[in-house]
Amino acid sequence: PIIKSWPDDAERFITLGLVATKHPETGVRNLGVFRMQIIDKTHASMHWQKHKRGANHADISKDKGEKIPTAIIIGGEPATVFSSIAPVPEGLDKYLFAGITRKEGIKTVKCKTIDLEVPANAEIVLEGYVDPEDIRDEGPFGDHTGYYTPVEPYPTFTLTGIMRRKNPVYLTTVVGKPILEDAYIGKVIERSFLPLVQMFHPEVVDFSMPAAGWFQGFAVISIKKRYPGQAKKVMMGLWGMGQLSLTKMFVVVDEDINVHDMDDVIWAITTRSDAARDTIIINNTPTDTLDPASPLVNLGSKMGIDATQKTREEGYMREIQQQVKVDDKTKNLVDSKWSDYGL
Template sequence: MPFESLGEYIEALEQAGQLKRVKAKVSPNLEIAEIMRRLMYSDGPAVLFENVEGSSMQVLGNAFGNMKRLEIALETQDFTEIGRRITELTKMKMPSGMLNKLKMLPKLSEISEYGPKYVDNGPVNEVVETDNKASLNSMPVLKSFAGDAGRFITFGLTVTKHPETEIRNFGVYRIQIIDDRHAIMHWQTHKRGAQHYKMMKEQGKKIEVAIVVGADPATVFSAVAPVPEGMDKYLFSGITRKKGVKLVKCRTVDLDVPANAEIVLEGYVDPNDIRMEGPFGDHTGYYTPAEPFPTFTLTGIMRRSRPIYLTTVVGKPILEDAFIGKVIERSFLPLIQMFHPEVVDFAMPAAGWFQGLAIMSIKKQYPGQAKKVMMGLWGMGQLALTKMFIVVDSDINVHDMNDVIWAVTTRADPARDTIIINNTPTDTLDPASPLVNLGSKLGIDATTKWKEEGYMREIQELAVVDEETKALVDRKWPEYFNGT
């Protein structure tokens, strides 16, 4: 059964030996962040801080900081299952004939389980605070680096809905605390929440927002995942966990939030209230400079009576976000293959902070196919922000950088096989782009070249050991080193 809450997940982590409790008093001002970074860099456990200075809330960190914990969180060891469930839904057709329709009933019943379920109340309604009683400073929000402009929420799931279709989205955006009732929403221009905001801004209206802090693991993962355009994120969460999420209505805004959440911050973002946000140390390993972003105004809080504040920290890779990114990479491979069936495998190395570099292997069938795949993937959602693509043949392991480097240096000629495209969208946080949100792309075709692609020499044969010699050495191996 999927986890219904963050608390259930904590219990599972503890039973698996993946959680440590810290009873010593710790400060949310720099100290907790440094402890968490050290744990993340050393493949340490999830950590529950039980005695946080200035707060009655416990703080959970590094909750998804290795693949074992994510296997527990999403109840699978094969994350491509998640993507396959989505592709199966897109391929479904209602069969003809009564018998075939009856055979489809179990599948349709399974799909109906994925949708969200609406309830009147849940644990998140145990405490409701509105007006002057609600305060952003009631939470132990961390300051991560000494040079940061202040404290910011790192793992809030920001819920909005499309102004026309009302399809719901939630994403993870940086939220800088200003005072009891105000924060700054770091909405990167390419993100779906920012698109909803811009649509409301064009109408001269504020946009209602709910920020969920602490939810079941599948819903937290869904916030980070780049789901296909037009898919409701709560449905994606249900597909991920194979069971619909229980939702309740907010009290001061017209939005739905998980009934089993720890904390929900309700409010609106005003396009007429723009403030300078940052600088902050970020996942590139650099401080991002201060920039103008709109202000979130708090109108109410719903929370459990004893909520747990879920948080993470960012910085130079490899930290917790690298493992979440690896799951996204694996779970979205089937979707990539649905649109580009020649793709065999796909990798986004963690050291490249996931938007920096992607490597894909293909089963090459015609000249120029590697460049076709690059162009196609640069046109797919958030992959539009990926700075560099490397395409290799299907005999190369995209997860082995030694194998990839060998392919690049033996199968790519810089003049012939490198493409650079200028003036393209880039990640807002990219420290190297000449302008914010605008830079260039690099593509390297490291596939074996054909004559049609300009390789006029005789194709060289790979030097591989013959099967007869391999079998001989396999058979005699025990004799070589046993002293006989």
């Protein structure tokens, strides 16, 4: 049932397989969603992006001259799927995180041909290994940025065994130009990890990664601003946090701005930021592998816009302008008259 999603995809792709590996030295288990291009009955390309833990595990195995045991989990309960795409802190076991999410441990079983555990309620499990030395061309593939990613070299997964339920259900997804079904998963992750962002940056009030920006492309953060330069401090901090390091553009606004209302955000940008003073550009930084605009794969630039109200210390030398608002007396008067108007 493996599908070819778009006309110019190179082949059929597994798009929602949970790729299970464990750190070759610490044994910490990881789950990640990486697309896999079918090569033949026993081989598939593994699209491990450089910044992801699966690729890190493979690099360590390569340094040891070893192949890395890998299981592809298809189907299962939502907590495990959520855990596989969640940007949890480095070193946290993804099965443990899934158990925390569902408030009950994940039951696992041993694979038959490799030394890995997989969820007992999985629909299908493909067992095998990835050989870091067996590199083959992968792509094109119509991805969630809305563009086809080009042909690039990636390591190869070799199948050694299959486990499945009696009548398994094949779980897959179709990604493309936003907004598609993956947008809803991304929004759940955004809301779930706001408390983690606030743990490291307590001034953060809210956080939004609009689906149209394919999540890694654009984010808006509102803060409770207390001192000059605080917006830039938050940007720099977020660019140093795990998967947020791949975000192309940050806009920081004051707490009175609704980060989920782009009209409100655009109003803040156009009335509270000056292009020369409040825009920062950082060159030669890590970017998402799938970014179609970066000059090089995995390397590009970032932009930050400080759309908070400015102080004199930040170079705003004019009188602070008063915002137009309805006064309470007028508001209460109008509210009291609605019944007189028959409304």
